[in-house]
Amino acid sequence: MLKEERQKFILDQVHLHHRVLLNDLAEALEVSIDTVRRDVKELDKEKKLKKVHGGATSFGFMNFSKEDGNTYLLSKKIKIAEKTVSLLSEGQVILMSGGTTNLEVAKMIPRKFPLTVFTPSLHIAVQLLELPEVEVFFLGGKLQHESKFAIGGTVVNALNRLKVDLCILGTGYLDAEAGLTEFDWEVIQVKQAMIQAAKRTIILSVSDKLHSVQKYRTCSLTEVDTLVTELDPMDTKLDAFRPFHLKIV
Amino acid sequence: MLKEERQKFILDQVHLHHRVLLNDLAEALEVSIDTVRRDVKELDKEKKLKKVHGGATSFGFMNFSKEDGNTYLLSKKIKIAEKTVSLLSEGQVILMSGGTTNLEVAKMIPRKFPLTVFTPSLHIAVQLLELPEVEVFFLGGKLQHESKFAIGGTVVNALNRLKVDLCILGTGYLDAEAGLTEFDWEVIQVKQAMIQAAKRTIILSVSDKLHSVQKYRTCSLTEVDTLVTELDPMDTKLDAFRPFHLKIV
DNA sequence: ATCAAAACAGCAAAAACTTGCAAAAAATCC
DNA sequence: GGATTTTTTGCAAGTTTTTGCTGTTTTGAT
Known part of the structure; x- marks a missing residue:
């Protein structure tokens, strides 16, 4: 294997x-840790990535720079993703919805973490396919143009025939009274079916979205x-x- | 063997x-390593490639642009895509398989060309979602890691319940005697179901792939x-x- | 403060590269 | 055609690069 290939992979x-x-x-x-260390050191010197203790990160990661509001939000999502991944067990069969927060979860899953994932989100599916140990099942259906999310009867039917360990709901607005709400009725149908198909449901939410209510209701807390x-x-x-029987992480 | 041929091959x-x-x-x-080394050194000096320790890489190797610098093949594929798009009618319901040639077709479809497309290929689906007038249905199933193609019984079952105007098969190897062949048995199953589900089938093939045969057979010509x-x-x-009742375009 | 993991520095073996050179092949000239 | 020049090719000796391993130091978390 060429050094250039290795560095490209990294x-x-x-x-x-x-x-x-x-x-x-x-x-x-399949090389020694020293070789990787040297490669990362080089790439760091070339400003292609940032070397940190034990590994490397891309630029803009963990950058709590005030000027860029997006990176700020991103770091929140990464925080959530880290917590979420720590809740997963190897070999689990899970459902993942779409959304950028869930995408961060997909990015955060370790390279050799065996998992079976069902998802109606194109973005999530694409990301998960990078992981060799993850079996990805796409819940086919009509795709929404902006969200790249599969909706419709086909998806719901497929979900009704499914029973999985865990469901991770990414996007969505959260309120103590109104529960989990959405502005898209079609998406609601799918998410409800996802919750039904799973033994346990985890919802991810950046604190900005707490106490906000949308048009339709997915489920109560x-x-x-x-x-x-x-x-x-x-x-x-x-x-x-807290009044609900939620585990808050 | 001439030096020129060698360098062309390289x-x-x-x-x-x-x-x-x-x-x-x-x-x-079948020459000494020194000869190759000298050739590569020359080509490097002529900026035709980049010499690296132990080998050589194409330019843009480190740019993670994903789009290959395979320009001569690409131009052929674009030619095919143009011809294919001209065969489509507005409002048709079609099936599209995967492959880079089919991807060019998806890129070539005019922005306001109404169409309904079913596909088991993630790449194709993502590309088609750029087009506001195209309804995209993804045929869900287990996704292959490298090809990003959905396979398995779910896909085949969904296809069996479908009847569309047209099927466009992208990849695949073509031979007059052997017909359409593939090296992946799972993919065969899906492609066969696709052909069955369509009234008409179009196959796209760059001339390089004509007269080549793979392990398994999808269908006869x-x-x-x-x-x-x-x-x-x-x-x-x-x-x-020509002996077959093919329309050749 | 303690301890395990990570980083570092130095070293040695293996692989790749360089240079110089001579034989072989090709091109040129008479 | 034959001699001569030029180019190309393969080989050998010496140099550099790469890589994994050793032991030591530093780091980060508890």
Whole structure:
């Protein structure tokens, strides 16, 4: 294998997952950790990535720069993604909806973490296919143009015949009274079926979206098992959600 | 063997695989490693490729642009795509398989050309979603990691319940005797179901793939209605395919 | 403060590269 | 055609690069 190939692989991985561990790289590339270390050092010198203790990250990652509001939001989502991934177990069969937060979860899953994932989201599917140990099943149906999300009877029917360990709902607006709400009725149908098909449901929400209500209701908070935000679980902003039997992470 | 031929071969290999090892070249060309080294050094000086330790890479190798610098093949595929699009009618319901040639077709469809497309290929689906007038239905199933193509019983079942105007088969190897062949058995199953579900079938093939045979057979040429290549329909290279009731475009 | 993991520095073996050179092949000239 | 020049090719000796391993130091988390 050429050094250039190795470095390209490393760069691809960094861009794909925001961060990588040297150990994982060494194993994936079948070279010693020293070689990977040297490669990363070089790439760092060329400003292609940022070397950190134990691994490497892409630029803009963990950059809490105030000027760029987007990176700020991104870091919140990454925080959520980290928490979410830590809730997964190897070999689980899970459902994942769409949304950028869920996309971060997909990016954060370790390279050799066996999993079976069903999803109606094109973006999620594409991202997950980067992971060799993840079996990806796409829930086919009519695709929405902007969201790249599959909707319609086909999806719901497929979900009705499914029983999985876990459902991870990405997007969505959250409110203690109104529960989980959406502005798209078609998406509601799919998400409801997803919740039904799963033993446990996790919802991910950046704190900005808490206490906001949309047109249609997906479910009440009692149907949800776990809530993941970027906040400390003890944060007072989350008090409104404590009356439900939620595990707050 | 002439030096010129050798260097042409080297360039072809680099363009095809984006990288080559000097050792492989020396073996393939049956010359000493020094000769290859000198050739590569020359080509590097002429900026035709980039010499690296142990081999050579094409330019843009490190640019993670994904789009290959396979320009000569690409131009053929674009030619095919143009011809194919001209065969479509507004409002048709069609099936599209995967492959880079079909991807060019998807890129070539005019922005306001109403169409309904069913596909098991992630790449094709993503591309088609750029077109506001195209309704995209994804045939869900288990996704292959490299090809991003949905396979398995779910796909085949969905196809069995479908009846569309047209099926456009992208990849695949073509031979007058052997018919349409593939190296992946799972993909065969899906393609066969696609052909069954369509009234008419068009196959796209760059002339390089004509007269090549793979392990498994998708169908015979009698089941196909139209063959699109980048060649002139009267080209003698296509003579072998005329005995069938094909429309050659 | 402690301890395990990660980084570093130095070293040695293997692979790749360079240079110089001579034989072989090709081109040129008479 | 034959001699001569030029180019090309393969080989050998010496140099550089790459890589994995050793032991040591640093780092980060508890």
